[in-house]
Amino acid sequence: MLDRALKGSSRYWGWLIFLLILMGIGFVLWLYQFKVGLKITGMSRDVSWGFYIAQFTYLVGVAASGVMVVLPYYLHDYKKFGRLTVLGEFMAIAAVLMCLLFIMVDLGRLPRLVNVIMYPHPRSILFWDMIVLNGYLLLNILVGWNALAAERKGVHYRTWVKVLAYISIPWAFSIHTVTAFLYAGLPGRHFWLTAIMAPRFLASAFCSGPAILLLICFIIRKLTKFDPGKEQMRTLGGIIAYAFILNIFFFLMELFTSFYSQIPAHMDSLVYLFRGLDGYGRLAPWMWTFVFFSVVALVMLIVPYTRRKEDTLAVAAACVVIATWIDKGLGLIIGGFVPNPFEKVFEYWPTVPEVMISVGVWATGFFVLTVLFKIAISIKEEVAA
Amino acid sequence: MMGISRRGFLKVAGLSALMAALGKSGFELLRPGQVEASIPVTKGKRWAMAIDMRKVTPEIIEECKKSCHHYHNVPEFDNPKVEIKWIWGEEFEHAFPDQQHEYVSDLIKSLEFPLLCNHCSNPPCCRVCPTGATWQREDGIVMMDWHRCIGCRFCMAGCPYGSRSFNWGDPRKAPKELNPGFPTNPEFPTREVGVVEKCTFCNERIAKGQLPVCVEKANEMKKDSFIFGDLADPDSDIRKALRKHYSIRRKTELGTHPNIYYIIA
Numbered sequence: 001m002l003d004r005a006l007k008g009s010s011r012y013w014g015w016l017i018f019l020l021i022l023m024g025i026g027f028v029l030w031l032y033q034f035k036v037g038l039k040i041t042g043m044s045r046d047v048s049w050g051f052y053i054a055q056f057t058y059l060v061g062v063a064a065s066g067v068m069v070v071l072p073y074y075l076h077d078y079k080k081f082g083r084l085t086v087l088g089e090f091m092a093i094a095a096v097l098m099c100l101l102f103i104m105v106d107l108g109r110l111p112r113l114v115n116v117i118m119y120p121h122p123r124s125i126l127f128w129d130m131i132v133l134n135g136y137l138l139l140n141i142l143v144g145w146n147a148l149a150a151e152r153k154g155v156h157y158r159t160w161v162k163v164l165a166y167i168s169i170p171w172a173f174s175i176h177t178v179t180a181f182l183y184a185g186l187p188g189r190h191f192w193l194t195a196i197m198a199p200r201f202l203a204s205a206f207c208s209g210p211a212i213l214l215l216i217c218f219i220i221r222k223l224t225k226f227d228p229g230k231e232q233m234r235t236l237g238g239i240i241a242y243a244f245i246l247n248i249f250f251f252l253m254e255l256f257t258s259f260y261s262q263i264p265a266h267m268d269s270l271v272y273l274f275r276g277l278d279g280y281g282r283l284a285p286w287m288w289t290f291v292f293f294s295v296v297a298l299v300m301l302i303v304p305y306t307r308r309k310e311d312t313l314a315v316a317a318a319c320v321v322i323a324t325w326i327d328k329g330l331g332l333i334i335g336g337f338v339p340n341p342f343e344k345v346f347e348y349w350p351t352v353p354e355v356m357i358s359v360g361v362w363a364t365g366f367f368v369l370t371v372l373f374k375i376a377i378s379i380k381e382e383v384a385a
Numbered sequence: 386m387m388g389i390s391r392r393g394f395l396k397v398a399g400l401s402a403l404m405a406a407l408g409k410s411g412f413e414l415l416r417p418g419q420v421e422a423s424i425p426v427t428k429g430k431r432w433a434m435a436i437d438m439r440k441v442t443p444e445i446i447e448e449c450k451k452s453c454h455h456y457h458n459v460p461e462f463d464n465p466k467v468e469i470k471w472i473w474g475e476e477f478e479h480a481f482p483d484q485q486h487e488y489v490s491d492l493i494k495s496l497e498f499p500l501l502c503n504h505c506s507n508p509p510c511c512r513v514c515p516t517g518a519t520w521q522r523e524d525g526i527v528m529m530d531w532h533r534c535i536g537c538r539f540c541m542a543g544c545p546y547g548s549r550s551f552n553w554g555d556p557r558k559a560p561k562e563l564n565p566g567f568p569t570n571p572e573f574p575t576r577e578v579g580v581v582e583k584c585t586f587c588n589e590r591i592a593k594g595q596l597p598v599c600v601e602k603a604n605e606m607k608k609d610s611f612i613f614g615d616l617a618d619p620d621s622d623i624r625k626a627l628r629k630h631y632s633i634r635r636k637t638e639l640g641t642h643p644n645i646y647y648i649i650a
Contacts, residue, residue, distance in 0.1 A: 036554060036555070036578075037552065037553055037554040037555060037578040037579055038536075038551075038553050038579065039467055039553035039554040043553070044465070044466040044467065044553075045465065045466065045467070045468055045469075045541075045547075045550055045551065046465075046547070048538045048541040048542060048551060049538060049542060103537075106537070106538075107535055107536050107537055107579070108534070108535065108536015108537070108538070108551065108552070108578070108579025108580055108581075109534065109535050109536045109577070109578075109579040109580060110535075112516075112533070112534070112535040112536075113535055115515075115516040115518070115533055115535050116515045116516055116535065118516075119516045119517050119518075119533065121514060121515055121516060121517050123512050123513075124512070124513050124514055124515040124516075124539070125513065126513070126515035126537065126539055127515050130515075182539075183542075186509060186513070186542055186543050186545075187509055187543075187545050187639040187640065187641060188509075188544070188545020188546075188636065188639055189542060189545075265483075336542075337542075340547055341544070341545055341546055341547035342475060342479035342480070342482065342547055343478070343479060343482035343485075344479060346465065346466075
């Protein structure tokens with residue numbers, strides 16, 4: 001099946017070469033970071049996690065969201081999603097790969113990564129995150145690949161593939177729950193110390209991931225002979241709508257608890273994010289951008305006319321991606337470290353090398369995604385022909 | 386063949402071992418710190434420090450910091466973004482943000498509090514470390530293994546006291562003009578780029594029956610300003626001092642049980 005990735009249009013190759021260039025730039029800068037240390041990033045003694053860990057968190061959500069096309073198909077026998085399940089699984093593979101890469105570029109001493117296995121510490125949530133993420137990667141590779149191989153041969157997938165697909169459903173929930181636990185169990189980080197962190201993570205995952213998938217579906221339909229299906233895309237729109245409403249609802253619950261209780265430690269990070277604290281407010285314009293896109297997305301997803309019409313649905317999906325990315329890929333991690341344990345504000349902003357290394361990781365993910373989708377769509381085109 | 390095949394036996398044995406391991410891990414996950422907390426203070430040693438705020442001056446803290454950092458090869462960067470500090474001074478409102486109010490006495494406001502690792506009895510840093518590179522010894526000291534640390538900085542997110550520093554660059558390449566003669570103590574290891582470090586309560590000095598560097602320095606300048614000792618021993622100087630005076634600790638509501646006491650009156 002891999003040979004399908006080697007035959008493609010000049011546009012396909014051009015896109016891959018473009019991604020390879022970004023990957024190359026990121027890799028060279030990473031080599032530099034590896035040599036001199038993480039001081040080339042914007043991270044500091046006070047804000048000790050930054051852009052890398054924030055991207056990691058966002059992408060765990062994208063990975064988990066594969067379940068939103070897998071679950072209706074396998075559990076509810078919603079046959080129409082059969083066209084999309086492989087795409088959801090392949091997107092999950094690319095997303096988990098990016099997660100692992102973001103963890104790796106964030107480590108101070110990468111060559112010692114193996115210590116996590118050599119000296120396992122089950123009391124650390126990071127240990128469990130390693131297990132669930134790698135397990136999820138394996139499950140999606142096995143299920144996605146074998147289901148696609150069966151589709152190519154025109155046979156039904158084997159029973160063990162279905163069993164693994166069933167296992168992958170709760171597993172998807174587990175990866176984002178465990179990732180939320182990385183933050184939600186730390187005493188003294190009041191912004192993260194909230195029981196609703198995991199549900200909020202899942203809600204934001206289940207709108208952002210399907211929104212990305214939906215946008216990719218529009219591109220696929222334009223560029224290839226494979227049609228993901230009008231009804232399928234409309235159903236995705238419904239899933240995005242519900243999950244995004246939940247996501248915003250959970251966020252408002254955070255606001256209520258913090259501001260009605262008036263406990264300063266619980267308000268400080270939110271005040272910093274949206275208004276600025278002690279005269280520092282670097283993230284405020286971003287957070288208001290998040291609010292703007294959230295409101296636009298909410299309206300467009302709730303109004304039936306704009307949700308059902310394809311071009312407006314595409315705009316709404318793009319708004320969801322932007323809003324959730326600012327919320328989780330920027331505000332959530334940085335906000336947790338500001339103010340610091342001494343109630344002082346030390347601001348963080350990513351540096352150019354840090355952003356370019358992140359772009360390199362994203363490019364790697366899109367490279368894998370493109371190749372996998374190319375294989376899947378070539379096979380789907382062949383089967384249809 | 387009757388009974389269980391070798392292959393079958395290995396499968397069952399392997400699965401059971403896996404289940405047992407996961408079960409134990411689950412328990413450890415849900416009741417973190419129970420093992421540490423259950424070590425009775427009357428059995429074995431529990432090192433702690435009482436700092437007499439009626440005697441400590443900013444000069445004493447500055448000298449403590451200097452000798453500590455000199456002894457442990459902690460480089461100076463003169464840059465808050467990448468700085469490494471094991472002990473330092475902080476005003477009341479930043480050391481005890483939960484105790485701060487508008488009408489704090491002038492005396493308290495004028496003080497500088499020496500801050501260092503609290504060597505908590507229920508340390509979140511040890512709980513979150515994925516490799517056990519930071520762990521708690523039986524005598525209560527929260528230790529670091531700089532050869533095992535992978536630099537994930539989970540411990541820095543976990544510590545509610547900001548006691549941990551990361552080597553953002555190579556400490557051996559710290560600016561020469563700020564670090565004449567670095568490494569200043571050839572007896573003590575320097576660290577590598579990319580690992581976390583913090584106060585160790587001078588464990589290797591305690592093993593030799595010596596006091597931590599900061600305690601020695603502070604008491605040279607003002608007798609009994611830093612009292613170091615064993616909380617497990619009811620007759621120790623620290624227990625006597627705590628019995629006699631009113632003391633406070635940082636962020637006690639978090640359940641970490643810090644072992645640095647600040648004597649106020």
